[in-house]
Amino acid sequence: EAVDLGRLPVLKSWPLDGGPFLTLPLVITKDPETGELNLGMYRMQVLDQRSTAMHWQLHKVGRRHLEKAKKLGKRLEVAVALGGDPVLTYAATAPLPPLPGVSEFHLAGFLRGAPIELARGVSVDLPVPAEAEFVLEGYIDPEEPPVEEGPFGDHTGFYTPVDLYPRFHVTALTHRKGAIYPATLVGVPPMEDAYLIEASERLFLPALRLVLPEVVDYHLPPEGVAHNWVNVALRKEYPGQAYKVAYGMLGLGQMMFAKVLVAVDADVPVKPGFSALLEALRHALPGRDTLLLRGPVDVLDHSARAFAFGGKLVIDGTRKLPEEGGEVAFAPRAHPELPPDPEVVAQRQWPGLWGAVLEKRRPHQAWEVAERLLSAPQSAGIRLLLLADQDTALTPEELLWYVLNNIDPERDARVMPGVEGPVLVLDGTRKLPEEGFHRAWPERIRMDPKVKALVEARWEEYGL
Structure with a gap:
């Protein structure tokens, strides 16, 4: 009854987030069959005073533990540490291969050159980092219906849409004296x-x-x-x-x-x-x-x-x-003047690569634009054409971030003829239902202009 997650300064990072999220949780679970420990980092949306969603995706170890608990007809005990030795934060994100008897705690100890000091949870049979700032303990009932989680402005730079995930019930919340709440922010890279x-x-x-x-x-x-x-x-x-x-x-x-x-x-x-x-x-x-x-x-x-x-x-x-087939003679070029096109808002070339942005209004528009551009003399010395929506800046970083996020190569990569040879075209524009795409297309993350203005006005106060 005394547990109240509202006492923690949990952040709502982006304007369209579905609520406040724990973004640096060290989630500890035990395999119900083998007893193997897992330390992972999965975002957690605060739902009410005593529960959160647990973002255990399809391929995550925590989800496998929950599925095993369901087969055994058991609840899955969970502990969530916030803060402590930063090496644990890294270890929880590391792509550690599934080695019997080796967990992320071992990796953290190896990296710091000394074992991680652990304590026993007060209400769960799980080890928790003794130096953690906060520890949340509780359970997930695999028989309980999943809850709606999201949207969330994710590390992809786009909002993850609402989806169903398990509910984590918090039965105990402990903390150090003068504890400091840790958090991170993810969004358009680099973060x-x-x-x-x-x-x-x-x-x-x-x-x-x-x-x-x-x-x-x-x-x-x-x-x-x-x-x-x-x-x-x-x-x-x-x-x-x-x-x-x-x-x-x-x-x-x-x-x-x-x-x-x-x-x-x-x-x-x-x-x-x-x-x-x-x-x-x-x-x-x-x-x-x-x-x-x-x-x-x-x-x-x-x-x-x-x-x-x-x-x-x-x-x-x-x-x-x-x-x-041997090397094929090729001289990469970036032309100083590019061909005007009625549907191209802006374009730019680098040696061997051409980027163009357009206002997409109809299905298959990108391929029509690509065909016109590649028929121009300025496709000489080009082997890759990247197409994106009009709000994409023509810097290498933003153009590649946007296009790579928005393609399924099997559908959106084509080899098309240029004036000097074949060109790989990647259609990174948003996909329409008329193009056979029926999944939700997410919003790009953008900060509220009022928040940006507030930050800009207070730089002197920050001392940065």
């Missing part, structure tokens, strides 16, 4: 999560090399929001090796969500991401050196053909061996 992703890149590169020893480096550019874009550099020794690496990476844990994989040679830096992409285009002949696949995608991917299932694109930007 804080981009740096957690980069930490995982570095930490898991040695493990990746154990499986794929030819990998020199890889990078998940912030514009790809972790699962939309991967650059990988490899030591190429035989034909088709870039595809072998791509297939191998797609079979590794959360890398299965990758939507676009760009392979380059060992001497090409994988970051910045845009520079690596431009270098890949020098050696990737659209059609011959691009491959469409199909597989699982992130639950948050709003553009996929179906929930958690969609297309993938591999771009082989390595130098081609004779067996692969």
Whole structure:
């Protein structure tokens, strides 16, 4: 009866959020069958004084624990820690492979060079970090109907729509004296999560090399929001090796969500991401050196053909061996003057790449625009055309972020003729029902202008 989540300063981050969300929760559960622990980070929407939604997506370990509890006819005990050693915050987000007897607590202890001090929950049989600022304890009843959760301005830069998730009942709330409430903000990249992703890149590169020893480096550019874009550099020794690496990476844990994989040679830096992409285009002949696949995608991917299932694109930007058709002469160009088009609001070129934004009014409009643009002389020296909606800024970062979020490659990638050869076209405009797309299309995250004005007016007061 004394539990009151309203006493916590839980944030409503964005104007269209469905309510306040815990955004840095360390969620602890135990496998009902094996006793294996899991420490994960899943957003939690506060529903009332004593309950929250638990955003356990389809592929998450917490959800598997709940499904096992349901089969056994049990409630699932849950503990949620807020704060404590920052290494735990990272470990909860890390793509740790399922190793028996190894949990995120072990990873955190390894990273800090000392064990994590744990205490026993006061009302649940679960360990909790002894240094946590707050601990919420309780249960989820798998027989209870799920509750509506969302919308939420997510790390994709778009709002996740309302969906059904389990209800977490809080039976105890403990805290340190003078506790500090931790939170993070996610949205259009780069945000804080981009740096957690980069930490995982570095930490898991040695493990990746154990499986794929030819990998020199890889990078998940912030514009790809972790699962939309991967650059990988490899030591190429035989034909088709870039595809072998791509297939191998797609079979590794959360890398299965990758939507676009760009392979380059060992001497090409994988970051910045845009520079690596431009270098890949020098050696990737659209059609011959691009491959469409199909597989699982992130639950948050709003553009996929179906929930958690969609297309993938591999771009082989390595130098081609004779067996692969050899190199095709190509001189990347960026023309100073671009052809006017009645439906193009703005456009820009970089060497080998063309970006254009349009006001979409009818189905298949993007392909018609692409055909007109590529028939112009200014398609010479271009191998990739990116199309986006008119509110997209023509910077490499925003253009790639927007397009990669809004494509299912199997549906939205086409190879079309340019004046000098084939061009890969990605239609990153919003999809219409008349185009066969019947899922909800989300709003892009934008801050309330009044809030922005308030922040701008108080910079001096912040001392920043």
